[in-house]
Amino acid sequence: MSASEEPVRFTGIRRAEQNLVTGEDATAGCPSGDAGMPGSGSGCKLSRRSLLGGAAAVGAAAAASAAALEVFGGSAKPAAADTSSTAGSSSSGPAHQWAMVLDLRNCDGCKACTMACQQRHSLWPSQEWIKVYTMTTAAGGTYHMARPCQMCEDPPCLYVCPVGATFRTDEGLVLVDQDACIGCRTCMAACPYEARYFNWGDPKPAAKIPGMPRSPDWPVPQVKDTVGKCVWCADRLPKGELPACVAGCPMGVIYIGDLTTDVAINGLGNVVRLSEFIRDNDGVRFQEEYGTSPRVWYIPGHGQDLNSDSATA
Amino acid sequence: MADVTQREQSGDGYGDGDGNGNGNGNGNGYSHGDGYGHGDGHGDGDGGLRALAMRPVLRPGRWWAPTVGVLALIVAWGVAAWVVQYHRGLGSAGYNDHAFWAIYIADVVTFIGVSYGGAVVSAILRLTGAEWRAPLTRIAEGTAVVTVLIGGAFIFPHLGRPERILELIYRPNLSSPIFWDFVAVSTYAFASMVFFYLPLIPDLADAADRVTAAGRPRLGRLYRLVSWRWRATPAQRRILSGSVGLVAIMIIPLAVSVHSVLSWAFALTSRPWWHESIWAPYFVVAALYSGIALVIVIVALFRKLYGLQALIGERHFVRLGFILAPFGAAYLYLTLADFLPGGYVGDHGVAAVFSSVLVGRYAIGFWLFVVGGCIAPLLVIAIPRLRHTRQIVAAAVLVDLALWLKRMIMVVAPANYGRISGLFGSYHFTWISVSVTLAGVAAIPLLLLLLFRVVPILSVAEIEELAHAEQQVHIPSPAVIPAPTPVGVNTRRQPSDLLGRPATFDIAPETP
Numbered sequence: 001m002s003a004s005e006e007p008v009r010f011t012g013i014r015r016a017e018q019n020l021v022t023g024e025d026a027t028a029g030c031p032s033g034d035a036g037m038p039g040s041g042s043g044c045k046l047s048r049r050s051l052l053g054g055a056a057a058v059g060a061a062a063a064a065s066a067a068a069l070e071v072f073g074g075s076a077k078p079a080a081a082d083t084s085s086t087a088g089s090s091s092s093g094p095a096h097q098w099a100m101v102l103d104l105r106n107c108d109g110c111k112a113c114t115m116a117c118q119q120r121h122s123l124w125p126s127q128e129w130i131k132v133y134t135m136t137t138a139a140g141g142t143y144h145m146a147r148p149c150q151m152c153e154d155p156p157c158l159y160v161c162p163v164g165a166t167f168r169t170d171e172g173l174v175l176v177d178q179d180a181c182i183g184c185r186t187c188m189a190a191c192p193y194e195a196r197y198f199n200w201g202d203p204k205p206a207a208k209i210p211g212m213p214r215s216p217d218w219p220v221p222q223v224k225d226t227v228g229k230c231v232w233c234a235d236r237l238p239k240g241e242l243p244a245c246v247a248g249c250p251m252g253v254i255y256i257g258d259l260t261t262d263v264a265i266n267g268l269g270n271v272v273r274l275s276e277f278i279r280d281n282d283g284v285r286f287q288e289e290y291g292t293s294p295r296v297w298y299i300p301g302h303g304q305d306l307n308s309d310s311a312t313a
Numbered sequence: 314m315a316d317v318t319q320r321e322q323s324g325d326g327y328g329d330g331d332g333n334g335n336g337n338g339n340g341n342g343y344s345h346g347d348g349y350g351h352g353d354g355h356g357d358g359d360g361g362l363r364a365l366a367m368r369p370v371l372r373p374g375r376w377w378a379p380t381v382g383v384l385a386l387i388v389a390w391g392v393a394a395w396v397v398q399y400h401r402g403l404g405s406a407g408y409n410d411h412a413f414w415a416i417y418i419a420d421v422v423t424f425i426g427v428s429y430g431g432a433v434v435s436a437i438l439r440l441t442g443a444e445w446r447a448p449l450t451r452i453a454e455g456t457a458v459v460t461v462l463i464g465g466a467f468i469f470p471h472l473g474r475p476e477r478i479l480e481l482i483y484r485p486n487l488s489s490p491i492f493w494d495f496v497a498v499s500t501y502a503f504a505s506m507v508f509f510y511l512p513l514i515p516d517l518a519d520a521a522d523r524v525t526a527a528g529r530p531r532l533g534r535l536y537r538l539v540s541w542r543w544r545a546t547p548a549q550r551r552i553l554s555g556s557v558g559l560v561a562i563m564i565i566p567l568a569v570s571v572h573s574v575l576s577w578a579f580a581l582t583s584r585p586w587w588h589e590s591i592w593a594p595y596f597v598v599a600a601l602y603s604g605i606a607l608v609i610v611i612v613a614l615f616r617k618l619y620g621l622q623a624l625i626g627e628r629h630f631v632r633l634g635f636i637l638a639p640f641g642a643a644y645l646y647l648t649l650a651d652f653l654p655g656g657y658v659g660d661h662g663v664a665a666v667f668s669s670v671l672v673g674r675y676a677i678g679f680w681l682f683v684v685g686g687c688i689a690p691l692l693v694i695a696i697p698r699l700r701h702t703r704q705i706v707a708a709a710v711l712v713d714l715a716l717w718l719k720r721m722i723m724v725v726a727p728a729n730y731g732r733i734s735g736l737f738g739s740y741h742f743t744w745i746s747v748s749v750t751l752a753g754v755a756a757i758p759l760l761l762l763l764l765f766r767v768v769p770i771l772s773v774a775e776i777e778e779l780a781h782a783e784q785q786v787h788i789p790s791p792a793v794i795p796a797p798t799p800v801g802v803n804t805r806r807q808p809s810d811l812l813g814r815p816a817t818f819d820i821a822p823e824t825p
Contacts, residue, residue: 126410133733147733160581162491163480182480183403183473186491188413189582194732198413198473200404224402225473290583 094170097259098232098295101277102146103266105301106251109134109144116248120233121220122206127197129230130245143302146253148245149174149195149230150286150294157187157196157229165226167216172259172295173234175216181226188227192290196229232256242267259295362624366771367520369619371527373766376618384759391752394745395470403473406746411738414728416746417471419720420753422575422596423603424464425498426720427713429568430604431457431611432505434636436561445632447776448624449612451769452761454509456611457604459760461502463753470749490577497574501567508560510539514553515774518543532767572596579723585662586655586670586727595647599716602640606690606712607757609633613706614758619770627702634694634705641694641712645687666730669737675722682722686715 111132123129130148137143155174158166165180166187176187188196203222212218217234233243237256241247246254247267257264257274264274277283283297369377398405408415431453438446469475485492518540525533543549576596579587589595609630616625652671655663670679690708693699729737 156583159486159488160490161486162489162495163477163484164486180477180480180484181474182477183475184471184491185413185473186489186578186582188410189579189584189587189728192583192732197410198408199402200408200410201402 093260095260096171096237098151098172098237099257099259099264099274100148100151100232100296101255101257101264101272101274101283101299102296103253103255103281103299103301104143104145105299107132107144107146107253107302108251110250112248112250113146113148113245113254116244117230120244121222121228122204123197123222123228124204127199127222127228129195129197129228141302143300145286145298146245147193147195147286148254148296149232150193150292150296151232152292152294154292156190156192156290156292160186160190162186169234171237173232173237174229175231175234176219176227176229177216178214178219178223178226178228181223183225183227185227192287192292193294196227198227199224362771362776363520363523363769363773365619365621365624366516366769366773367523367527369762369765369770370520370524370532370767371529373619373762377762377766381759381762384755384762387755388752388759391749391755394748394752398470398745398749399475405743406470406749407741407743409738409740411731412725412728412740414724415740416721416742416750417467418578419717419724420467420750421464421471422720422724423713423717424460424467424753425501425571425575426464426596426600426716427604427607428457428459428461428464428501428505429572429597429600430602430606430608431455431460432508432564432568432604433601434605434608434633435508436564439557439561443632444779444782445629447779448621448771449608449629449633450512450775451509451772452612452615453608454505454512455761455764455768455770456608456757457505458502458509459757459764460604460607461498461505462760463756465498465502466756467749467753470746490574490581493574494578497567497571501564501571504560504564504567508557508564511553511557511560512772512775513768514540514543515545516769516772518545519773520769535767568600569597572600579727584727584732585660585730586666586723589651589655591647591651595644595651598640598643598647599719602637602644603713603716605633605637605640606709606716609637609706609709610713611757611761613702613709615761615765615770619765621771624771624776630702630705631700634700634708637709637712638691638694641687641691645683645691648683648687661735662730662732665735665737666726669730670722670726674737674739675726678718678722682715682719685711686719 109132113130114128114132117123117130118125118127121129130146132144132146134142135145151172151174153172155166155168158168158174162184163180163182165177165182166174167177168174183198185198188194188198199222202224206221209220212220212235214220214223215235217231219228219231222228233241233245236243242265243254243256246256246265249267252266252268252270255264255266255270255272255274255277257272259274262274263271264277265271278297278299281299283299285294285297288294406416435446435450435453435457437443439450468478472478481492481495517536521533521536521540523533524530524536543553573593573596576592580589580592582588612625612629612633616622652667656667656671669675690712693704693708725740729739731738
């Protein structure tokens, strides 16, 4: 990320912050052109450094930007994270509790998120870790709904795994150790969101990236005859980078957020106060009746104003 | 010493008899027993029964090796198919993300299910003291052992990464139903082997010298080794009978637990039709139903192969049919009880799956199961004109085929159903999955043929003991020595039990 780009990022943050305060529409802080370039490792990248710069410029007056800093001020560089103490969120627990909000009002079903994910993780076309469903409402209308892993707080897939190959990090990510998975597929049976995809044959070849061996965070390439799933780009989050789908969504539908600091950000650079954003927009969680406590909230809608189509899952 | 001498005598007598029988050909294994025993009143029935029990071990017949060869080839073909599958990935067996469970888990459930029948038929008949069981128990218990091993083996093709299966031991997740499946199936498999082994001890002790005399000294040594110096002392008999009774009692709840836990691999997920409280008893009843049917099939097969018609007659099949029928009726009832509430209320997932099963893409299979697997067998057993060996065996074959089909539907329909899209995926059979499954089917007779090549096919001690008990009640005079009678005619013999006491046993009439 060159220094000249930083003001752009910063502008994005500040606009987002205005959005929070004034309710104005935020404009794109990141050109959507370079979104959807997974594998390059950039996407719409809000680097920790650029955010730090932004925060320094604005000061800690705006809680949102400080919190946004906290979202992306990862544990990867604790020394730098110390400067963010103004966020006042440091406690003994884990630094983050990751969450997502999908603002379906803006989703046009283009599947850029799916493709971004598949490129980044070297997946076959049938392996739609984030899958865009076209849903039908009771009134006969349709809307699009992207379904990443819901990162349940009570994940059924984890409970049924006979060898503990599925585990949940203390930051709330449900991941799979594909070097332990015995391929019994009980997790696929258990997941109410059908978010798991098996490698029924050889995985799609992936170029080896030096210094990035396969891990539950970075399950690339996939492992034959084991199960894979959306990981929210767990390797990027600590580095202050956006998941591929978030960065790849040209409509800014997908927000990645942190329950600890109560902030979320989308690929357009819009930053929102997570709890308010969900509450004010009647966010719901998908299939909440299964009691899995997903970490994904949906704001119902389909590219139209709020009240026309009350599509709930 | 007296025991040993007597055994040796019997062994000699047996050897003669077998020689005769062999000369006469393999057509009917029992005929030779009469000819030789004439001169030796004591060894008569003894040698006949023992000859019959040991015939598969010592002289199974010319058909044996080719049959085993063909079955072994089928199994080898299946294993080869599995190796190909392992290299290509599970997709080569027809699996995909919308059919993530299919044929192999249905095979696991089917084979472990039929195992239950063998164990429970034997256990219940033992516990209730049903005397007619005696010629069946060894075959039933052997079937239980063999099928649980095959069912367990189907876990390997079912898993994507079978080489990691030991993780179940060194890094288990105790909240997983699959882990408890593993525990329950292993425990049950071990128990079924114990249940097979314990009643075998007196027979092996009895046959040790006999097989040595017949030119199988190594087998004789093995028999002596595993029969633990059994001398049929009253103390030994008391211990053995207590142990068999205890295992017979224990194996019933153990098997209930196996099939319950197997069902919970499905029912503990939230998928429509799998997530049903009725599934545990449903699986248990299905296991009993299909298992008793398999006992009927296997008993019929081995009766024919080894000429056991004199001991196992139509009455055995009719009685097994009478045990089979209530389970068939119960299974039909549970099927109704399974479908009615979900179908009546019509939650959209459940309604979609149920309509696919009852009137949709799986309907042909489902109604074949209802008619062929439940109603037809029930009619065969209910209508006296149909209630004959051949028809009952045919009905039992139908039951096993239909219940496999039912399990396929139970596995595939909910797995196919897309819970978010509401669309159905599909599972396709491939040559690999069919080959592996057929190998499992062929492995049942193969392993039983091999098993009864090393252990007596009849529970001689048990037959004699029951015959003795019967004689104590009904026939006060043991002195009657029957004249030789033609094959297939009801006759009374006088074998000795293991204590050397004279006894009689009843050989059932049989009209082929």
